Amino acid sequence: MVSVACPATVLLCYLAWHLPKLIDQQQEIGSLFPPFRIFDGERYDFIIVGGGSAGCVVASRLSEISDWKVLLLEAGGEEPPQVDVPAYTPFSWETSVDWQFQTEPHEGYCGGKSCTWNAGKVLGGGSVLNGMIYNRGNARSYDAWKKLGNDGWGFEDVLPYFKKSENNGDPPIAANSRYHAVGGLLNVQRLPYQDKNAQLIVEAFRELGYTSVDINGGTQTGVTLLQFTQKDGSRMSTNRAFIEPFRDGRKNLKVVTNVRVTKVLIDPNKKTAYGVEYAWEKHRHIRGKVYANKEVIVSSGALKSPQVLMLSGIGPRSILSAAGIDVIEDLQVGQNLQDHVSMPGIVFKLGEKQQTLSSNQKVLRDILEYARHHKGPLSGTGSLEASGYIKSRYADQAIDYPDIEYTLLPQVVINTSLGEIRFTTPFPEYNRIMFKPTVMLAKSIGYVTVQNKDPFLQPIIVPNCFANIKDLNAFIDGCNFVAKNLSNTKVFKDVGVSLDTTPLPNCCHVEFGTNDYWACLARKYTYTGFHYSGTCKMGPDSDLAAVLDAQLRVRGVQHLRVIDASIIPTLGNSNTNAPVIMIAEKASDMIKEAWK
Incomplete structure (x- = not known):
């Protein structure tokens, strides 16, 4: 997991700090009068x-x-x-x-x-x-x-x-x-605001031979710009x-x-x-x-x-x-x-042109645009708009039934040493992307x-x-695909997207990028798929x-x-x-x- 500190964007910090409190206050007010x-x-x-x-x-x-x-x-x-x-x-x-x-x-x-x-x-x-x-x-x-x-x-x-x-x-x-x-x-439809890095991720997968698919159609293995349960x-x-x-x-x-x-x-x-x-x-x-x-x-x-x-x-x-x-x-x-078990420990640093952090002035414009028209960056979810579905070596290669899904969490990362995940900005404001491989046909x-x-x-x-070792093996395959294949695509290199090889503290005794390192991350930084x-x-x-x-x-x-x-x-x-x-x-x- 990754620790993030609040960037200088004061308004974003205000939102991150006060929205959860506002939600709690509204729920408390709504519960005062027993029915x-x-x-x-x-x-x-x-x-x-x-x-x-x-x-x-x-x-x-x-x-x-x-x-x-x-x-x-x-x-x-x-x-x-x-x-x-x-x-x-x-x-x-x-x-x-x-x-x-x-x-x-x-x-x-x-x-x-x-x-x-x-x-x-x-x-x-x-x-x-x-x-x-x-x-x-x-x-x-x-x-x-x-x-x-x-x-x-x-x-x-x-x-x-x-x-x-x-x-x-x-x-x-x-x-x-x-x-x-x-x-x-x-x-059900794609979000009004299409994040530029979501399209970049699609192109990186396609460089590796994966086609663009409608995952709710006839083919699932590949890369996609997701559809969401949203309207306007x-x-x-x-x-x-x-x-x-x-x-x-x-x-x-x-x-x-x-x-x-x-x-x-x-x-x-x-x-x-x-x-x-x-x-x-x-x-x-x-x-x-x-x-x-x-x-x-x-x-x-x-x-x-x-x-x-x-x-x-x-x-x-x-x-x-x-x-x-x-x-x-x-x-x-x-x-x-x-x-569906996962681990949020594979992080890509973005080149300056790919980062989406905004000035206070632009943040205010984004808020006003959303308030008036439900458009702009706040109508999107950043890199989360893209996803890839691949088969590990343990999946049946003869059929279209991928066992690894990638959730691409946008992150504002200042310090990766604490091993915690915190969101302090809206999804479209980020300077790194966390590739979260998820074992989708888990047997544990x-x-x-x-x-x-x-x-x-x-x-x-x-x-x-991970009680069933097959889940851990599939997870390791999912990590290796990102670290060895996706990180070396020309699409990523051309825009300065690079893998952060800083080991997380509980696994720093293991060489980064090895199977043992991924296994350590799985055991130490386990993350639910909420499914x-x-x-x-x-x-x-x-x-x-x-x-x-x-x-x-x-x-x-x-x-x-x-x-x-x-x-x-x-x-x-x-x-x-x-x-x-x-x-x-x-x-x-x-x-x-x-x-x-």
């Missing part, structure tokens, strides 16, 4: 636990049926306007809109310490905090789900649900109607896309924020879910219950959904009994935790569990990064580890489903926001069909 008298004891047809990437979609789609009363409960607050500026993305991390989960320390990763796992605690969930990248992943990922016995989840089955949401704003891409669509609620230079979370247009107009849809669901109410004799118990997030002694006529739907994400289920008596018997929780159904909840499996029956404690998270999934996986009856069936119903419990990234049986080679939206679209149709 418990508004809905305590009420009945709804559907109660959705969690207003994240999935929950917002499900609430929107189910409330299309005017006869159904839908309640959406979110532990976080309303989506603050500051997060909608693409350039300000990192300023929302580790604020009150972030759960700021901590993993369990382990000597094999994160330098033996806890790693922070960011996750959205806000209406819109992860789609409010993420980099807005729209990446569905490879068709083979979904075909693998079907081969595991999940009928209806192959690529051809799920493609219509990707397209159902999509309103693609880039005509050359939208013209490929096999893979893309227009008219959906979710706007503003972030489009699932809250903005699926809830806001209908929140006031649909009288059958109620959205309540700052309320934490502490357990699902389940009749232990009939094994039927009939409501939820909740607490006001800022006044936890204030509790209540609401009831569901049809279903309770848990959409709290791959780290919180298993916790909610276990607190409700659904999970491994040994764990629940030890926590003092009465067991209703013995299922492998919380197992099968998967993520972790787990999530509860500390005890206290619903206000964070879950125990054990990611087991947590798999902890309530779906599977056939023959799969004793499956928590859900292919309809996403909890096994052994009626009227209870899970709809979010936790249902994924095997994590594919994509970011998770687009797949989760697809899962929510498909599941909503399943529910409509079930209840007709």
Whole structure:
């Protein structure tokens, strides 16, 4: 990881320092008045636990049926306007809109310490905090789900649900109607401001023989200028896309924020879910219950959904009994935790002409341009706009299924000696680029569990990064490609882009650029891809580890489903926001069909 100090640009420093505080203040103000008298004891047809990437979609789609009363409960607050500026993305991390989960320390990763796992605690969930990248992943990922016995989840089955949401704003891409669509609620397109170094990166990959591709089309291996979930230079979370247009107009849809669901109410004799118990997030002694006529739907994400289920008596018997929780159904909840693991330690220094740091005067112009027209540098994300997808030597070379993705983080770097990553400027203001290779077909499996029956404690998270040596080997390949191939391209050399060979402190005893050095970085400076999934996986009856069936119903419990990234049986080679939206679209149709 890399430490950055604040440059002389005073206004940028002001933004970096005050935006997170402003976000926190807004969330605090929004949580002052408990809404418990508004809905305590009420009945709804559907109660959705969690207003994240999935929950917002499900609430929107189910409330299309005017006869159904839908309640959406979110532990976080309303989506603050500051997060909608693409350039300000990192300023929302580790604020009150972030759960700021901590993993369990382990000597094999994160330098033996806890790693922070960011996750959205806000209406819109992860789609409010993420980099807005729209990446569905490879068709083979979904075909693998079907081969595991999940009928209806192959690529051809799920493609219509990707397209159902999509309103693609880039005509050359939208013209490929096999893979893309227009008219959906979710706007997808390239950012209004195209960073000059993003195009430079594309040219460097192309010099090495990689073609420009639409990663959401028929070919994935190559280099791309990404598409984002944004509209007119503003972030489009699932809250903005699926809830806001209908929140006031649909009288059958109620959205309540700052309320934490502490357990699902389940009749232990009939094994039927009939409501939820909740607490006001800022006044936890204030509790209540609401009831569901049809279903309770848990959409709290791959780290919180298993916790909610276990607190409700659904999970491994040994764990629940030890926590003092009465067991209703013995299922492998919380197992099968998967993520895309990475390491932000390969940094390129930019020549003077490629640096994008601005004077105070230009910063002010940029702010005004964005405020008036949602254009200019603040409508972009710097070098993050480009990405490359390659195959390590451990991938199948005969097929198009890349296992390495490069996330290209813009950085302002003054001192690289501390081994920490801090963002002190908006994304488009930077003097270095961090190449973050990510292992996209990771095989290491972790787990999530509860500390005890206290619903206000964070879950125990054990990611087991690099437990499977194949992940480490693929990661080393990804590092070598950057250090040995990309760094030597004529495109980079011509403009003075060079690899920073300063070793990070915890690995300075190892020669920079060797396999041992990359392995050291992986172990000492482990970084999550923020793509947590798999902890309530779906599977056939023959799969004793499956928590859900292919309809996403909890096994052994009626009227209870899970709809979010936790249902994924095997994590594919994509970011998770687009797949989760697809899962929510498909599941909503399943529910409509079930209840007709």
